[in-house]
Amino acid sequence: MCGLLGEFVYGKACLTAFETFDALLALSKQRGPDSNAIMGGSYYQLGFNRLAVLDLSAKGNQPQYSPSQRYCVVFNGELYNYKRLASEHGLHNLSSHCDTEVLVHLLDVLGIEATMRSLDGMFAIAIVDTVNRTLYLSRDFAGIKPLFYGFGKQGVVAASQFDQIFKHGFFKSDLRLRPSVVKGYFGLGYMQAPDTIYENIFQVRPGELLSVSATGDVTSTLLTQFEGVGTTTIPEAAEVSEFDRVLSNVVSEQLVSDVPLAAFLSGGIDSPLVCALAKKHKPDLNTFTVAVASEQHDESEAANDYAAFLGTEHTTAPMDASVMLGHLDAHFQSLTEPFGDYSSLPTYMITKLAKGEHTVMLSGDGGDELFFGYPRMQDVIRKRGWFSIPFMIRKPLVRLGIKLKLWHSWSPYLYRSLDAFVMSKHCHISLKRLEALMPNTPFAEALERLYKVPNGMSDGALLHWLRYNEFYGHMQRVLVKVDRMSMANSLEVRVPFLAKDSIAYAWGLVPEQRHGRFNLKGLLKTVLSLHYPKRLIQTEKKGFSVPMYDWLHDVLKPDVMRVVFEHAFYGAAVLDVAAFRQYVRDFFDGKHKEFWGVWHVYAWQKWAISSGLV
Structure with a gap:
């Protein structure tokens, strides 16, 4: 629901011209086709494309200022508890029945952090505190709604869409890829918050409240994070x-x-x-x-x-x-x-x-x-014991057991650690092939932390950690x-x-x-x-999928060959293009069956081409 764009500059830096800012805002027009507006002051401007869902009148349009005029707000999403919050805090002087108005009133009543903690819903919110001259960015606790931001020399840009950041004048002439995040993309198929593939451009993490001062000082508070082990045992x-x-x-x-x-x-x-x-x-x-x-x-x-x-x-x-x-x-x-x-x-x-x-x-x-709900969780628990055996001893044991038909899984043979085994469950290019494609390139630190299995856990605690992961x-x-x-x-x-x-x-x-x-x-x-x-009631899990292996070998093959082999390959400065092309060629030659990985390469090229990057 909706698309937002914000710009917040430091010191005496100049804001982007209105026409240019409006053109960037229009990139998210499909997110909110019902109305659009831009508001701001000498050091900030906030733009909004609205998809009208609650109170379809102009009273629900954004940006909105709080009643005190202290806070200027753009908010993408829905607050499901807004009626309860209005009642709890005595907000009786409302002129609409939309959640945005409740939000801006709450900011005056509770302040920013307490308001963010009280919200239940899906949301990405940008707030300018005009008294303290501070920008706040916050995202819902589950990560349902997107919120990207970038730090330039002049200031900060925040937006619902990645392209609204990397096409902004603060960044577009100096886009530098981060190989560690690019590697994560090719393995997992997406950019894991807080990182993006570009330096100085990030994602607000689920449950995070970020503040940026007029001098560029940044403070991050994780308001909500779900972790730990359950304790409820009821009939x-x-x-x-x-x-x-x-x-x-x-x-x-x-x-x-x-x-x-x-x-x-x-x-x-x-x-x-x-x-x-x-x-x-x-x-x-x-x-x-x-x-x-x-x-x-x-x-x-x-x-x-x-x-x-x-x-x-x-x-x-x-x-x-x-x-x-x-x-x-x-x-x-x-x-x-x-x-x-x-x-x-x-x-x-x-x-x-x-x-x-x-x-x-x-x-x-x-x-x-x-x-x-994922069978892979049970598989990790069933095989975890193997990873307590040193790798050089484990490998011949696994090979011997398979030869004697005592077991069938090669997983303890293929992965050095339980961390790598868990990551392999989500990686669609095998870790071995990914290392060959991008040798000597580590994953981003945040991704490494996400897949770092804590030591000494019981099976029950490990299951809960797998859910966290x-x-x-x-x-x-x-x-x-x-x-x-x-x-x-x-x-x-x-x-x-x-x-x-x-x-x-x-x-x-x-x-x-x-x-x-x-x-x-x-x-x-x-x-x-x-x-x-x-x-x-169905017990077999199929997932939401299509026969991609067959499609790649048939109707999609001409386009894959065109964008991968005939078009300039994006990221050539940090990627071994020949190796990636050989990986795709090997798939069509029957040397591996990683159709997911081939799709990742294809999707990378399609995004770069449609974005005008190559």
């Missing part, structure tokens, strides 16, 4: 009933909208649960799913069964190679940063279809991360995908599982162990059975 029946109540209340709050609202519905567990609860509060709920022309990837039949049981008006978006090709370039032009998750293609398609009649959608994202790692890539593709179609996506109450409840749980194995996602499966007959 299953009570546990199921309580979480059903918590999520139902969350969904009810997220149904508040002055524009048409619907929901995504897959054949899995998370979105069917969200839809079942939403249907109880909104009887006329519409639902949407994608039908993929591949039995291995298609969940549309199961989604149709869920929709039929709920009685929703259900729409299915067909997704085959010809449909994909028709929207391929528009999809890539919507990616204003390097991003390599190819499930962005069906996400683009379904959000485009949903936008035909709706402006807000509910999704089931976050359920896997919060409720231990998924939440602040892989889930961030999922949220980038959903935000960028939905905003490309001027569609807001709300994520009930990532409300504060839902996260807090999930984080306190101790997963049940059965026969030495954890019952991953057991709570959600049980809660789902309260709303659907068991015959409908």
Whole structure:
């Protein structure tokens, strides 16, 4: 929902000319097509493109000043608890029913840090304190909404989109790649906060409050971080009933909208649960799913069964190679940063279809991360013991065991440490090949820390740490995908599982162990059975995907060959272009099957070309 742009200069530095600033703001027009405005003073200017969702009148437009005129604010997102906050703090003199007005009033009442701590929602906020001449940037605790910023000699630029920073006059003539972050992109397919591929350009971390003074002094406060081990062990029946109540209340709050609202519905567990609860509060709920022309990837039949049981008006978006090709370039032009998750293609398609009649959608994202939904978590716990054996002893043991057919996994043979094994679960170019492509290049420090497994943990504590890693790692890539593709179609996506109450409840749980194995996602499966007959509930996890291996070998191959081999390769100053091209050539020659990695290379080039960088 919406796109913001802010500029804050030091000392006597000059602001960017209005026309130039307005052109940069227009880069995020698709994020907020309903109105746009720019406000500011001698040392700052804030611009906003609005997607109107609450109070469609001009009273909801931004930027807005607080009643005291001390704070100038631009705010992208939704505050689900704004009505409660207005009541708790006696905000009775409101002229609208939009959350932005509540936010600016709260700043006068509570101040900045206390206000940020009180918010429940998805948000990226830029605030200029005109009394203390300070810029504040803050982002929601789950990282749902994006917020980029860059430090130039003249001052700071903040924006919803990466391209609004690197195309700004403070930076565009001096873009220097950071090899360590570029390496992370090629492995994981996205830029992990707080870093970006460029020096001096960053991302606000989930739950962070950043302040920049008039002299350029920076202070960072992490207001919210979810970590630690759960302690809640309550009887299953009570546990199921309580979480059903918590999520139902969350969904009810997220149904508040002055524009048409619907929901995504897959054949899995998370979105069917969200839809079942939403249907109880909104009887006329519409639902949407994608039908993929591949039995291995298609969940549309199961989604149709869920929709039929709920009685929703259900729409299915067909997704085959010809449909994909028709929207391929528009999809890539919507990616204003390097991003390599190819499930962005069906996400683009379904959000485009949903936008035909709706402006807000509910999704089931976050359920896997919060409720231990990934089988790879169990795999790490099952094999962790191998990594206590020195690598040079472990390698021949693994080889001998496989030869004698005592076990089948090569993982303890391939990875020196448990850290590397965990990272390999998220890396789509094998770590060995990635090292060959970018030798002597470490990963960025923040990424190394994210994948550093603490020593001496029990299996239960390790499982909780793996959830922390998924939440602040892989889930961030999922949220980038959903935000960028939905905003490309001027569609807001709300994520009930990532409300504060839902996260807090999930984080306190101790997963049940059965026969030495954890019952991953057991709570959600049980809660789902309260709303659907068991015959409908799917246990096989397919994910939101398409047959990319086949498409790369068929309909996509000509374009891959064109952008990788015939076009200038972006980043040649820090990358071994010949090695990357050989990696792609080896895939087509059948020497490896890392189609994800090939997509990362392809997506890198498509982004660079559409951004005018090569």
